Amino acid sequence: MLRIVVLAKEVPDSYILDAFAFSGRLQLNPETKTIQTEGIATGMNAYDEQAVEAAMRLRDAGVECTIQVLSVGGIAPARLFQRAFALGADEGYHLVDEGFEGADSLSFAHILASAIGHLGGADLILCGRQGSDYDQGVVGPTVAALLDMPCISIARDVQLTSPEVARVIRVTPQGEEIVEVELPSVVTISNELGPPRYPTAMANFAARRKQPTALTASDIGFDTNRVATSLARVSKSGIAIPQRQGTCEIIEGDNPNEIATKLAQALRSDGVI
Amino acid sequence: MVGSKLILVVAQNDNGRLAPVVFDTVAAARKLAEGTGSAVAAVITGPSGSQALAQELWGVGVSDVYVAEHTALDEPKPESHTLATLAAVRQANPSLVVVVQSLLGRDLAPYLAAKMDTGILMNATELRQNSSGAIEAVCPIYGGGVLAVYELSESPPSVVGFQSGARNTDESSNPVDGRVISVDSGLDDFRDRVKIVERSSTSGPLLNEARVVVSGGVGIGDPSNYRYIEELAELLGGLPGASRAIVDLGWATKAQQVGLTGTIVVPDLYMAIGISGASQHLFGMSSSKVIVAVNTDPAAPIFSYARYGVTMNCLEFLPAFIEECKKIQTGS
Numbered sequence: 001m002l003r004i005v006v007l008a009k010e011v012p013d014s015y016i017l018d019a020f021a022f023s024g025r026l027q028l029n030p031e032t033k034t035i036q037t038e039g040i041a042t043g044m045n046a047y048d049e050q051a052v053e054a055a056m057r058l059r060d061a062g063v064e065c066t067i068q069v070l071s072v073g074g075i076a077p078a079r080l081f082q083r084a085f086a087l088g089a090d091e092g093y094h095l096v097d098e099g100f101e102g103a104d105s106l107s108f109a110h111i112l113a114s115a116i117g118h119l120g121g122a123d124l125i126l127c128g129r130q131g132s133d134y135d136q137g138v139v140g141p142t143v144a145a146l147l148d149m150p151c152i153s154i155a156r157d158v159q160l161t162s163p164e165v166a167r168v169i170r171v172t173p174q175g176e177e178i179v180e181v182e183l184p185s186v187v188t189i190s191n192e193l194g195p196p197r198y199p200t201a202m203a204n205f206a207a208r209r210k211q212p213t214a215l216t217a218s219d220i221g222f223d224t225n226r227v228a229t230s231l232a233r234v235s236k237s238g239i240a241i242p243q244r245q246g247t248c249e250i251i252e253g254d255n256p257n258e259i260a261t262k263l264a265q266a267l268r269s270d271g272v273i
Numbered sequence: 274m275v276g277s278k279l280i281l282v283v284a285q286n287d288n289g290r291l292a293p294v295v296f297d298t299v300a301a302a303r304k305l306a307e308g309t310g311s312a313v314a315a316v317i318t319g320p321s322g323s324q325a326l327a328q329e330l331w332g333v334g335v336s337d338v339y340v341a342e343h344t345a346l347d348e349p350k351p352e353s354h355t356l357a358t359l360a361a362v363r364q365a366n367p368s369l370v371v372v373v374q375s376l377l378g379r380d381l382a383p384y385l386a387a388k389m390d391t392g393i394l395m396n397a398t399e400l401r402q403n404s405s406g407a408i409e410a411v412c413p414i415y416g417g418g419v420l421a422v423y424e425l426s427e428s429p430p431s432v433v434g435f436q437s438g439a440r441n442t443d444e445s446s447n448p449v450d451g452r453v454i455s456v457d458s459g460l461d462d463f464r465d466r467v468k469i470v471e472r473s474s475t476s477g478p479l480l481n482e483a484r485v486v487v488s489g490g491v492g493i494g495d496p497s498n499y500r501y502i503e504e505l506a507e508l509l510g511g512l513p514g515a516s517r518a519i520v521d522l523g524w525a526t527k528a529q530q531v532g533l534t535g536t537i538v539v540p541d542l543y544m545a546i547g548i549s550g551a552s553q554h555l556f557g558m559s560s561s562k563v564i565v566a567v568n569t570d571p572a573a574p575i576f577s578y579a580r581y582g583v584t585m586n587c588l589e590f591l592p593a594f595i596e597e598c599k600k601i602q603t604g605s
């Protein structure tokens with residue numbers, strides 16, 4: 001039985017957030033140095049949903065497996081886990097403790113690694129390539145380093161060639177790369193995997209009757225002093241909406257040829273063509 | 274220089290060369306070092322022969338180049354390169370580690386931070402000193418819709434991934450007589466658990482090195498129209514790019530995707546054709562020198578970033594502009 005653990009993060013809905021940013025309605029809170037999230041729903045990071053989907057595709061391919069979803073903290077964790085269950089996760093673990101508050105990236109990885117250890121380890125750890133909120137992409141590699149596993153990033157396909165080896169197709173800017181990695185391993189999933197399955201009404205209904213198991217720091221054997229001592233390492237000191245040039249010159253003309261000529265002249269005088 | 278702080282730039286031998294992003298990162302590190310009275314050193318990990326690359330760094334004013342060479346570093350794999358880099362970090366004892374955020378660097382930086390048990394920040398586009406003397410990094414969050422500033426502790430040294438795209442041209446760098454400091458990578462007993470079975474080797478220039486990038490978005494209407502994008506890019510001596518939307522639709526390839534989850538580009542000329550400017554796209558091109566936006570919607574965010582805008586349907590405009598560029602080429 002292959003033990004698959006999916007690491008999931010609750011994030012603001014990236015479509016709503018993009019729409020806010022598009023229309024210049026995104027508000028910042030300078031006190032907390034965060035965005036104002038009123039009117040922006042939260043849910044499972046889309047890349048992490050695809051990680052659950054990657055696990056389900058292994059199951060569809062005949063791999064006997066358990067799929068456990070882990071998530072730390074959050075505002076509305078029930079929604080995240082419901083989504084995870086609807087997509088096919090067997091078990092959910094909500095890691096929640098006052099001592100986790102303000103954890104930096106590495107403390108976060110320690111919390112996840114402790115929880116995985118507490119649950120009896122994993123053969124394959126899947127997570128999204130990055131959170132759609134902070135875009136850091138550090139969870140996969142840091143958890144791998146702490147558990148002494150290899151980490152294969154930006155995968156669009158994960159298969160097992162044997163119970164001990166996964167074959168992963170990565171999508172790199174230079175093209176595709178196929179790697180074989182010994183398990184246990186961490187694999188991070190990119191959007192090229194494709195959208196997750198659409199849960200059936202039955203799956204949604206069943207998901208509503210499932211609950212995640214809550215685990216505290218002491219449950220998983222995590223020393224919360226680690227969070228306290230690492231607080232000052234990388235700390236947010238400011239937040240801003242990026243300045244735009246706002247100096248766009250619209251090239252006007254009566255017909256395409258006239259506009260093309262004017263634009264070409266402008267680009268030549270700028271020395272870029 | 275006893276007591277002086279050291280900024281260590283982490284790079285790799287990338288197919289027998291140092292990628293252009295390495296020099297952008299060195300420039301950013303040097304700028305920070307000037308303000309803080311620090312020195313800048315670099316580490317290169319790679320197969321044997323990598324130390325020949327050190328002179329390129331001497332050429333931009335970096336005198337101490339730590340080099341770890343080992344057969345386990347022949348391929349761009351995060352684990353072995355991290356361990357070798359870790360050995361160099363221990364030897365150099367820096368106050369800040371700046372990782373060139375290449376494809377490998379993206380995985381290496383967090384792996385390294387976990388091994389060093391220190392703070393980690395990725396996607397930094399600017400490094401600076403704040404009024405109280407602390408080191409700060411600016412990095413885009415929420416797909417580039419927001420900029421966050423982070424203060425980085427120097428003890429233990431933080432690891433920061435530097436995202437080229439900030440365009441750090443450094444004219445002040447003078448060549449120095451440098452030295453190579455050999456690093457024992459400690460990889461003799463390394464057991465590699467990853468096998469690269471197949472790797473597409475793109476020949477020719479990469480998107481992030483192109484002087485001109487012409488990108489198409491859904492506004493081009495139909496996949497067959499992407500040929501205009503390719504034709505124009507070729508005419509201008511550049512490469513064709515694409516928005517994530519049309520890559521997802523299969524109109525263009527992943528290698529052509531410009532943006533947060535694609536390639537970050539900083540060309541002299543960036544033409545966004547039929548692209549509205551989702552923040553994830555803007556993230557990948559907003560540092561281009563001259564940006565031209567062609568989009569029928571004058572309210573599209575891309576125009577806030579553009580130097581020149583055309584609000585005509587791109588399918589009417591493109592053929593005319595291609596003709597115009599042909600005329601320029603033939604000198605008529």
